[in-house]
Amino acid sequence: MNLRPSALRQWLGAWAAYLKAGDLLVLALALVACGLSVVTLWQGGRPDRAVIKSGGRVFAEVDLTVPRILEVPGPLGATRIEIQPGRARVAADPGPRQYCVRQGWLSRAGAVAICAPNQVSLALSGGNADYDSLNY
Amino acid sequence: MTPSTTEIILRPSAEDHRVARHAAAAIVLTVAEAAIPLPLPGVKPGLANIIVLVVLARWGWREAVWVALLRVLVSSLLLGQFLAPGFFLSLAGSVASLAVLGLAMHLPGRAFGPVSQSVLAAFAHIGGQLVVARAWLVPHDGVFYLVPVFALAATLFGLVNGLMAARLLQETSSPTAQQAGV
Numbered sequence: 001m002n003l004r005p006s007a008l009r010q011w012l013g014a015w016a017a018y019l020k021a022g023d024l025l026v027l028a029l030a031l032v033a034c035g036l037s038v039v040t041l042w043q044g045g046r047p048d049r050a051v052i053k054s055g056g057r058v059f060a061e062v063d064l065t066v067p068r069i070l071e072v073p074g075p076l077g078a079t080r081i082e083i084q085p086g087r088a089r090v091a092a093d094p095g096p097r098q099y100c101v102r103q104g105w106l107s108r109a110g111a112v113a114i115c116a117p118n119q120v121s122l123a124l125s126g127g128n129a130d131y132d133s134l135n136y
Numbered sequence: 137m138t139p140s141t142t143e144i145i146l147r148p149s150a151e152d153h154r155v156a157r158h159a160a161a162a163i164v165l166t167v168a169e170a171a172i173p174l175p176l177p178g179v180k181p182g183l184a185n186i187i188v189l190v191v192l193a194r195w196g197w198r199e200a201v202w203v204a205l206l207r208v209l210v211s212s213l214l215l216g217q218f219l220a221p222g223f224f225l226s227l228a229g230s231v232a233s234l235a236v237l238g239l240a241m242h243l244p245g246r247a248f249g250p251v252s253q254s255v256l257a258a259f260a261h262i263g264g265q266l267v268v269a270r271a272w273l274v275p276h277d278g279v280f281y282l283v284p285v286f287a288l289a290a291t292l293f294g295l296v297n298g299l300m301a302a303r304l305l306q307e308t309s310s311p312t313a314q315q316a317g318v
Contacts, residue, residue, distance in 0.1 A: 015299050015303075018249065018250075018298075018299050018302035018303060018306070019249070019251055019299075020246070020247050020249045020251075020252075021247050022244070022247030022248035022249070022252050023247075023248060023249050023252045023255075023298070025247075025252075026248070026251070026252040026255050026256060027251070027255060027291065027295060030255050030259065030287070030290070030291040031291060033259070033287055033291075034287040034291055037283045037284040037287050041280055041281060041283055041284060042281070042284060
């Protein structure tokens with residue numbers, strides 16, 4: 001087999017001659033099954049709610065559908081949490097090390113950002129959240 | 137010399153010879169395929185199924201079952217996998233795909249060729265393996281996360297194996313090839 005386009009087309013055509021109408025139907029159904037399995041099985045990590053806690057108590061539970069900004073009070077001041085469709089982040093925090101701010105956008109179910117000095121946490125929850133640790 | 141009274145004489149029939157010959161070809165393909173490095177356990181071309189498809193089309197379902205199951209048993213012995221988890225996965229996949237082939241062979245032959253049978257059998261194969269894997273080896277729904285990969289592999293390798301089986305069937309349907317006993 002050489003790789004000139006015409007020869008390649010001829011080679012593919014020779015193999016395609018073995019396909020019957022029903023075979024094409026079966027192949028199409030198989031590809032649909034592949035697509036469906038991707039859609040249904042690879043969407044597990046999508047979050048639908050954000051749970052915001054302050055001082056260990058739930059401060060707010062919001063849907064991740066409408067963009068909004070929340071000011072959460074804590075011992076050091078206000079932590080600003082930004083919500084956007086499908087994701088959320090700690091936009092600003094009065095804590096000294098800024099770990100929760102530097103985590104950036106959270107977009108998977110089960111993801112958590114904790115601003116320990118100000119006792120504020122932001123967690124995303126979803127239909128079936130990923131595990132944050134597993135052992136066997 | 138007088139014939140021994142305890143001697144057991146096996147008289148293999150023509151069918152036995154045929155099953156042995158086809159099973160040997162399938163085993164060779166399995167062992168050769170085991171040398172190919174693969175990114176994921178469970179994703180294999182399954183070239184031995186070409187032989188099973190040819191036997192199914194030419195000699196019927198019973199012989200295809202013999203060839204497929206002998207292939208699973210002997211190749212697991214050769215590869216040191218006998219009674220290991222991989223053996224049971226392989227066996228479950230083969231049993232499921234043979235069951236589906238038993239049904240698929242009754243599809244109207246004018247519209248459905250070996251490619252249809254091959255793709256359907258490949259899906260049955262991953263189905264059977266997943267049932268065993270989920271029920272016994274990885275008792276967690278996490279195994280289903282790999283289903284899209286397996287389904288795509290089943291479609292691709294089902295198509296390729298089916299095409300090769302179709303071509304083999306066509307090329308060996310000439311009278312000279314029949315005489316050679318292919």
